[in-house]
Amino acid sequence: MALNLSRPVHQLDPLSPDLHEDAVKMREHGPIVPIALPGGVPMWGVAGDEAGRNLLKDNVRFTKDPGHWRALNEGEIPEDWPMISIAAPSGHSVVNTDGPDHRKLRRPLAQALTARRVEALTPLVTSLVERLVGEMEKAADEAEDGVIDFREKFAWPLPMGVIGYLLGVDEADHDELGRLYSALFDDTVSEGRSAELSLHAWLDAHVAKLEREPGEDLVSAMLALPEEDRLPREDLVVTLYVVLAAGHETTTHLLLNAVRALSARPEQLRLLISGEVPWENAVEETMRWDSPTANFFTRFATEDVDGADIHPAAAGVKIAKGDPVFVSYISMGRDPERFGPTAGEFDIRREDAAHTNFGYGAHFCIGAPLARLEAGIALKTIFARWPELSVVGDVPRSPTVVVNSHNHLNVRLK
């Protein structure tokens, strides 16, 4: 089977009511499936956990450099395709490089976000959580029906506040950045590369400001590195663009998905509140069961690859040099081959919840310790205060196949 979509095997739809059901259908076709993305763009989707790990560790035959994408090079992908900036990020950064080049770009970020450095951010995260909890309470008291949007009041401002602090971004600029980033993750809005380029321009001006007036932030620290370790200016800007996107959007989705899962399962919530089960379990189980990233992070084949080389059940799949391949994290997290017959159930007591949803191999998420810290403190504080927090009304999905989230989550706190 080649990547020929005259007979698409599976179609991903940003308006689909349930990406998990889509993932089940995808897995029925095997671990590696030819998919039509929104707009009819063909890509291989990796739906199984083992196949996903095998793909992610092979940075030689599967590169992140979109310069290898045959259809893009041959002009078959329209420049105004809504997913273009996600599938083929421009510039030179950790998300589109491999090998020594990738390691050089990754090192300063990885050093800034080690588990020890992130642990030291506990007081900052705690005080931001407490401030937002106070603001949520006030907004709920003022609302006629006591209902507030948890995304607007907490799930978005918390990660944005933390990453904004790390990158030296003033709070007054958060909303503007949020607007630009949200256009990137909406597959129904056709802005092409314009939101990406506007963000690059914004961050270029931000770097210039910090060059003139350095602060205590990560950007100022990266600008002060010895010349041999310092990233060229345009690479620094693109790197910041990636870190800012990765640092707030995904953690927002994790918080939304965790609040939905836990508020619907009071018996599991009780175990967490009483301390019988640690809060980390709730964070990891949400990551596995309801992955914040859905279908994401394209790789490009540098040579022809037989599917059987990646997973025995993918025999017959012929990935051609220049084909794009994405990993379906949302599918891998509930793969019954990996998690057994209860893969589809949310259970904080699960013995082995070790998932792949922060990635795997050389591109493993740099921000995983930070996301875990934020979510752990946030969930513990929120549910200790409002154990009866409930979701109100329907919760439509965000119109995207890239992330697994909601544009709004209305809740009643008590």
Ligand code: HEM
């Ligand atoms: C729940 C929250 C998060 C999720 C689900 C998540 C998920 C991921 C995944 C799946 C990857 C692997 C991409 C690939 O293999 O191509 C990744 C990479 C990355 N993440 Fe996260 N992430 C989260 C939070 C964060 C945070 C808070 C930051 C920054 C502070 C961050 C920064 C990055 C960066 C820079 C990369 C690229 C690493 C590389 O390519 O070498 N992430 N993330």
